[in-house]
Structures are given as C-alpha cells and as structure tokens.
Amino acid sequence: MIVRSKTLLMKKIIFFFLLLFLSTAFAKDRVLNLxxxxxxxxxxxxxxxxxxxxxxxxxxxxxxxxALYAKLKAGFSPQxxxxxxxxxxxxxxxxRLKKEGMLQRLDHSKIHHLQDLDLRFLNLPFDPGxxxxxxxxxxxxxxxxxxxxxxxxxxxxxxWNPKFKGKIVLxxxxxxxxxxxxxxxxxxxxxQNPAHIKQAYLxxxxxxxxxxxxxxxxxxxxxxxxEAQIGSLLNGDANRVIQNDSSFCYVYPKEGxxxxxxxxxxxxxxxxxxxxxEFINFVLRPDVSKRIFEQVxxxxxxxxxxxxxxxxxxxxxxxxxxxxxxxxxxxxxxxNDATDRLYLNYFEMLKNG
Amino acid sequence: xMNNHLFKRFSVGLLFLWIGLFxxxxxxxxxxxxxxxxxxxxxxxxxxxxxxxxxxxxxIYFKIFVRSLYLSVVSCSFCFMLGxxxxxxxxxxxxxxxxxxxxxxMLPFWTSTLxxxxxxxxxxxxxxxxxxxxxxxxLIHQPLHLLFTQTAVLIGLVYISLPFMILPLYANLxxxxxxxxxxxxxxxxxxxxxxxxxxxxxxxxxxxxxxxLVLLPAMTLFYVPxxxxxxxxxLLGNLIKxxxxxxxxxxxxxxxxxxxxxxxxxxxxxxWKNSSEENRQELI
Numbered sequence: 098m099i100v101r102s103k104t105l106l107m108k109k110i111i112f113f114f115l116l117l118f119l120s121t122a123f124a125k126d127r128v129l130n131l132x133x134x135x136x137x138x139x140x141x142x143x144x145x146x147x148x149x150x151x152x153x154x155x156x157x158x159x160x161x162x163x164a165l166y167a168k169l170k171a172g173f174s175p176q177x178x179x180x181x182x183x184x185x186x187x188x189x190x191x192x193r194l195k196k197e198g199m200l201q202r203l204d205h206s207k208i209h210h211l212q213d214l215d216l217r218f219l220n221l222p223f224d225p226g227x228x229x230x231x232x233x234x235x236x237x238x239x240x241x242x243x244x245x246x247x248x249x250x251x252x253x254x255x256x257w258n259p260k261f262k263g264k265i266v267l268x269x270x271x272x273x274x275x276x277x278x279x280x281x282x283x284x285x286x287x288x289q290n291p292a293h294i295k296q297a298y299l300x301x302x303x304x305x306x307x308x309x310x311x312x313x314x315x316x317x318x319x320x321x322x323x324e325a326q327i328g329s330l331l332n333g334d335a336n337r338v339i340q341n342d343s344s345f346c347y348v349y350p351k352e353g354x355x356x357x358x359x360x361x362x363x364x365x366x367x368x369x370x371x372x373x374x375e376f377i378n379f380v381l382r383p384d385v386s387k388r389i390f391e392q393v394x395x396x397x398x399x400x401x402x403x404x405x406x407x408x409x410x411x412x413x414x415x416x417x418x419x420x421x422x423x424x425x426x427x428x429x430x431x432x433n434d435a436t437d438r439l440y441l442n443y444f445e446m447l448k449n450g
Numbered sequence: 451x452m453n454n455h456l457f458k459r460f461s462v463g464l465l466f467l468w469i470g471l472f473x474x475x476x477x478x479x480x481x482x483x484x485x486x487x488x489x490x491x492x493x494x495x496x497x498x499x500x501x502x503x504x505x506x507x508x509x510i511y512f513k514i515f516v517r518s519l520y521l522s523v524v525s526c527s528f529c530f531m532l533g534x535x536x537x538x539x540x541x542x543x544x545x546x547x548x549x550x551x552x553x554x555x556m557l558p559f560w561t562s563t564l565x566x567x568x569x570x571x572x573x574x575x576x577x578x579x580x581x582x583x584x585x586x587x588x589l590i591h592q593p594l595h596l597l598f599t600q601t602a603v604l605i606g607l608v609y610i611s612l613p614f615m616i617l618p619l620y621a622n623l624x625x626x627x628x629x630x631x632x633x634x635x636x637x638x639x640x641x642x643x644x645x646x647x648x649x650x651x652x653x654x655x656x657x658x659x660x661x662x663l664v665l666l667p668a669m670t671l672f673y674v675p676x677x678x679x680x681x682x683x684x685l686l687g688n689l690i691k692x693x694x695x696x697x698x699x700x701x702x703x704x705x706x707x708x709x710x711x712x713x714x715x716x717x718x719x720x721x722w723k724n725s726s727e728e729n730r731q732e733l734i
Contacts, residue, residue: 167694197491269676310682311680311682312680322577434488434698441692441696448682449684
C-alpha cells in the first residue's frame with residue numbers, strides 16, 4: 098500500500114509540473130514578446146500599456162547590440178514564428194538584420210504619430226524611407242570633460258594632446274573607438290578602406306599612453322570616482338554624470354558627434370503583428386515618449402514630446418543640443434563581415450600591445 | 451525494495467540525461483562548429499575546413515595565448531603559495547575550528563562572482579579604502595595607482611581562484627597521517643626536509659588537482675581583465691567572446707574553445723598517467 102501511494106504521489110507531482118509548463122504554452126491572451134535595451138523602458142510605461150490594451154508583455158532585456166544579434170540569430174528560422182516580436186537595434190544592426198531577411202517591412206498606414214518625429218532622424222542612410230525601422234531614442238557620442246579642461250578641447254583631435262596623459266577613457270567597443278580615430282583623421286566613421294583602417298589603428302596606438310582604460314558604454318563610475326578626466330561618452334550617460342558632479346561638462350566636438358540611434362523594428366514572422374503595431378504606436382505617443390525621456394534620461398526624436406517638456410528640461414543642452422551642434426554627426430552603419438573582422442583584429446592588436 | 455531500486459535507476463538515469471543534454475551535446479556541437487565555415491548571412495556554412503585551427507597560428511592570437519598563459523601561470527603560483535600554507539594550517543587546527551575556517555572559505559560563493567569582482571574596485575581604486583589606509587599609515591604619499599593595471603588583473607584572478615586551490619589541498623592534507631612527521635623526525639630529518647621530502651610528495655595529488663582547477667579556468671575569466679584591467683589586456687576567454695559577439699565568427703570562436711578543452715584533456719591524461727589508483731579516488 099505504501100509503495101502504491103508513493104508512486105501515486107510521484108505521478109501527481111509530475112502531472113502538476115506538466116500542467117505548469119503547458120499552462121504558459123496554451124494561454125490564449127493577447128501577448129507581445131518585447132526585447133529591449135536594459136533600463137530603456139520604464140516599468141510604469143509598460144504597465145500602462147498592458148492596462149490600456151490588455152496585451153500581456155513578455156519583457157526581456159539586453160546590454161549590447163551584439164547580445165541582441167546573437168540571441169535573435171541563434172533562434173531564427175525563416176519557417177518558424179519568431180521568438181520576439183519587437184526589438185530595438187541600433188543603426189548598423191538594423192541594416193544587418195534587414196540584409197539577412199530578419200525584419201518585417203513596416204506598413205506606415207498602421208503607424209500614427211510618424212509626423213511628430215524630427216526629420217533629422219528619419220530617412221537616414223541605414224534605412225532609407227524608414228521602411229523597416231522607427232527611431233525610438235538617440236544618443237550622441239561626444240566628450241565628457243572635466244570643466245577646467247574645456248577651453249583646451251573642442252575637437253576630437255585634441256585628445257592627442259600629450260598633456261592629457263593618463264586622463265582619458267575610451268569605449269570598450271570596436272566601432273566606437275575606431276570612430277574617434279576616423280573623426281580625428283577626417284574620414285567617415287563607416288570607412289571600409291583597409292589602408293584607412295590601418296591608419297586609424299596607428300593613430301589609436303599613438304593615443305594609448307593617454308588611455309587609462311577601455312570601459313563598456315554606459316560606465317560612469319570612472320568619472321564620479323575621478324579616475325578619469327576625459328572620455329568619450331553618450332550624452333544621456335554624460336547628463337547623469339553631470340547631474341551628480343557638476344565639475345564635468347559635455348562637449349560636442351566640432352567634427353561632429355558619433356550618433357547612436359535605437360530603432361523599433363518588428364521581427365520577420367512575428368506571431369503578434371497587431372500587438373507589435375499597437376506597441377509602436379503607444380511609445381510614439383508624445384505623452385508616453387515624454388515620460389520615457391524623463392525616466393530613462395536619453396534623448397528622444399519626438400518633436401511633439403519635446404514641446405510637452407518643461408522649459409527646464411527643454412533647455413538641457415546635453416540632451417537637447419542646438420541643431421548646429423549635431424551638424425556633421427554620423428550614424429554607425431553596417432560594414433561587411435570581412436571589414437568587421439579587420440576592425441576587431443586591429444582592436445585586439447591595440448589592446449595586446 | 452523494488453521501489454528503492456527503481457528510484458536509484460531513475461536518479462542515475464536523470465543524471466546521465468542531464469550531463470548528456472547539457473554537457474555532452476553542447477560539446478559535440480562546439481566540436482562540429484569548429485570545423486565549419488562561417489557564412490555571410492548564416493552563422494554556419496556546411497563546408498568542412500580546418501582553416502579555423504590554422505588561423506590560430508596567426509601571430510596576434512599566438513601572442514594573446516602566450517600572454518594569457520603567463521597571467522594564469524602567475525596567478526596559479528600565487529594561489530599555490532597562499533593556498534598551501536592555509537590548507538596546511540587549517541588541517542592542523544582543532545576539530546571544532548576546522549568547519550568554521552572552511553565555512554569562511556565557502557562564504558564568498560554565496561554572492562555572484564561578477565559582483566565580487568566589481569567590489570574589488572571599491573577597495574583598490576585611487577580614492578578607495580586601500581589607498582586611504584596606506585596613505586594614513588604613511589606608506590605611500592600619492593593615491594594608489596592599482597586599478598586598470600596588470601596587477602589588478604592578477605589580484606582578481608588570484609582572488610577568484612584561491613578557494614579552488616585550497617579545497618583539494620585541504621581534502622588531501624586532512625587525510626594526512628601526521629605520525630609520519632614524527633617518524634621522519636626520529637630518523638633525523640630537519641623541518642624543511644620533512645616538508646619537501648614527506649609532506650609535499652604525499653599531497654601531490656591534491657596539488658595537481660588544485661592546479662588543474664585553477665590554471666586553465668583562469669584563462670577563461672574574461673570579465674576580470676575587462677573590469678579590473680580596463681580591458682587593456684586579453685585572456686583567451688575575451689578572444690572567444692569577441693569572436694562570437696563582435697566578429698560573428700562562431701566557427702573560429704568554437705575552435706579556440708576546443709583548444710582549451712583539448713589542453714584540459716591533456717592535463718587530465720597527464721594526471722591519470724602519473725597517479726596511482728587510490729590517489730585518483732581522492733581527486734574524484
């Protein structure tokens with residue numbers, strides 16, 4: 098008897114766990130699988146979306162375009178429904194995903210509020226006509242500088258001033274670091290000419306004695322701890338540093354900033370197309386966009402939302418720079434794998450001396 | 451009785467299934483990936499090749515490998531120099547104290563390694579505690595320049611690996627028959643002679659086990675040079691990560707990790723050949 102009741106109990110337990118697994122698979126509610134940058138969508142906005150639309154959002158986050166691509170690619174098959182519906186890649190990744198047939202072409206008639214977006218962020222070379230992507234937020238790579246050094250810095254070239262030895266931090270990102278050298282040399286940050294890439298490598302090698310560390314994008318403790326006085330930093334992160342420590346200033350170098358633009362895209366074979374469009378429309382709404390701006394602290398490409406901001410927020414020149422400061426800015430665009438690997442080779446050589 | 455038998459089979463079967471599914475299968479996949487070509491739009495192209503392995507002989511990868519090996523050999527030696535005396539003293543402690551010491555050794559495992567590496571920054575940065583302490587003691591007059599240096603990377607590697615060196619050593623020294631020391635002394639051996647001719651040879655399996663748990667794994671701790679070394683030097687782990695994430699060259703990344711696996715296998719084989727049956731039992 099005891100034996101039988103034991104196996105019965107075992108069966109019950111197994112049945113319970115099976116039920117638990119299956120219950121998630123067979124749920125019939127409206128669902129959206131959203132994969133976004135960490136800390137780029139406030140919880141309250143997500144809750145409001147769920148409440149207004151009744152759509153349940155499965156929200157997961159990543160920390161780099163590389164991580165997004167690796168996860169997306171590993172689980173993607175042209176025959177099967179995709180695991181994610183909406184993702185938010187940066188410019189060059191939009192191009193790569195488009196090229197690899199992993200994006201859904203957008204139906205603009207289903208997207209409202211497109212006219213509210215700033216024309217400077219639309220129809221850019223990485224996605225002409227915004228056929229596949231809608232800008233979500235933007236960041237500019239400029240220079241964060243200890244305010245007392247500001248008179249000596251207004252160009253990317255000024256980093257090579259030997260006075261700044263042991264004061265500079267560079268981004269631990271191949272493209273972002275090479276972009277600095279390209280800007281200083283007067284080339285496009287998307288240069289694919291091997292001779293130019295080598296030139297940029299040598300230029301960076303000359304900068305190395307001034308560099309104390311390569312840090313991941315979004316690291317600002319090195320400034321707050323006064324380990325570094327100068328660094329290439331995204332304006333949103335720089336704004337946070339300056340709010341904590343007003344001895345730092347932000348400089349948009351005269352050759353132009355390195356623009357990073359994160360874009361809403363729908364993954365090919367998305368099983369929840371309707372919900373995906375509803376989400377895109379929701380975050381493009383000026384009131385929602387403004388709340389995202391306030392809580393995340395990154396710049397937004399939404400003109401209407403900027404009008405809704407308080408005068409103080411609008412006057413923040415780190416996050417809302419005057420148009421002329423972004424004049425020569427470029428976005429990082431896709432380069433082919435061979436060039437990508439060449440960049441990486443030089444970057445590894447740079448780090449390994 | 452019957453039920454007990456069934457339970458045994460079930461649990462052992464589950465274990466095998468688990469290892470097969472999450473250790474053996476991924477290994478076979480990595481092995482397969484390492485002999486494929488990477489495609490332009492697909493991760494793999496079904497074309498067998500050994501170029502991934504030949505690529506490893508490129509001077510810069512060789513340089514990274516040598517540097518990486520150097521860092522892990524140095525940190526492994528430090529671990530040994532710190533770990534052996536600790537394990538020795540620990541095993542000679544009274545019975546009541548031993549578990550407490552081992553408890554403190556295990557305590558850090560309750561927190562994520564990455565978190566602990568980040569907290570080292572707080573200690574060693576220019577305006578950190580260590581710097582303040584040394585300045586207060588008058589030992590240094592300038593803020594400490596330790597963060598983002600090779601030394602900081604070594605500190606991190608030694609810190610993470612130390613318990614993995616101590617535990618097998620301790621397990622070995624615990625079983626040591628201390629009467630052998632008396633015998634050696636009676637036969638006229640000095641203290642150093644006893645240590646090097648009696649204690650060390652008998653605990654050799656523990657030493658080898660410790661070295662195996664530290665030497666190669668240290669080469670893969672890519673986040674240590676990234677966080678503490680300012681990403682200015684690369685370990686083999688960084689190289690693998692870069693190939694997967696940056697270069698989209700999964701086959702090459704797979705071939706580098708295969709090399710690591712082969713090295714580990716070679717070390718295990720070396721150990722197997724150089725140890726007796728009973729010593730093997732201890733390692734396992």
